[in-house]
Amino acid sequence: MGRSPCCDKNGLKKGPWTPEEDQKLMDYIQKNGYGNWRTLPKNAGLQRCGKSCRLRWTNYLRPDIKRGKFSLEEEEAIIQLHSVLGNKWSTIAARLPGRTDNEIKNYWNTSIRKKLLRNGIDPVTHNPRLDLLDLSTFFTSNLYNSPQFMNFLSASRSLGPNPNPLTTDNFLPSTYQNLDNFVSTEDRISNLDNASLQPSPAQELVQFSNELIEPNADQFTSFSTTGLNEWQCSEMGSNVNYGYYGSGQENSGFGSNSSHNNMSYTSVMSTPQSASPLNLNSTEDEREMNMFNFQDVFIRY
């Protein structure tokens, strides 16, 4: 389009707003309402561009803005909505009265995203992060062609469509599963399409690991865990979903109904809420480098 930025004209102020500017903007909007942001600053006596005024109003001055920490319910709702909508912050904000898209976006990036990563959840797909698995150790092992894995593959395929536990419906908290109000037609179609797809080998592998680990969770606490930190080893076998909620939050909606819905994989990768400083202080890259060596697990099994 080649449209020039609205703020590059000389004389327009940028940066933090002063209380006087806030007052001018509020006074003007109270008297005249908002709209026509291009001309508003001039009419209000502000040396700001319209865009800056709109942002200041919608993100800070609006009277219906709720301030303060996000509640657990809000946090759950954000995760739920994000799993369906992605980075549609304004759409998510529309479902959370009093919260702005900017606020939610910031909260996601500074808090929720890190919590999910810390617990082995991909914040984009909301699935367990397969890139955390050292799959090469599995595919080069005898277990790849083992009777157990072959039996598992044929058994899961015989279940018909959508046998894998890593779909959105299964992975999300049960309280999040009634998403009709939030899901667009397009998304519903997409979900239906996904449901009919055969799982990828990697997904089948994760399901396989779940079924191996779940009945033997107590055996896994002492596994050789190449690349895992001590705290991760000690947490293997704990049975929490989206582990960052920690114990005592079992009724928070995270969990599911079917036997396939126990995301033991996430429990394997989960971090206790009181994660050690070692983990909290490590960089994100370092945490993401923690690989999960499947061969160690399968051999033990």
Add this chain to the structure above:
DNA sequence: AACGCACTCAACCGCCTCGTC
């Protein structure tokens, strides 16, 4: 007390969409 580092969040930037002419 001083410094460095990590984190938060208000604000900006650039692009996109939609309405109008």
Add this chain to the structure above:
DNA sequence: GGACGAGGCGGTTGAGTGCGT
């Protein structure tokens, strides 16, 4: 149908702040 303008959105930045050493 294309050009243009306004508003909206998501990504990114950087000043301020808190905390540990």
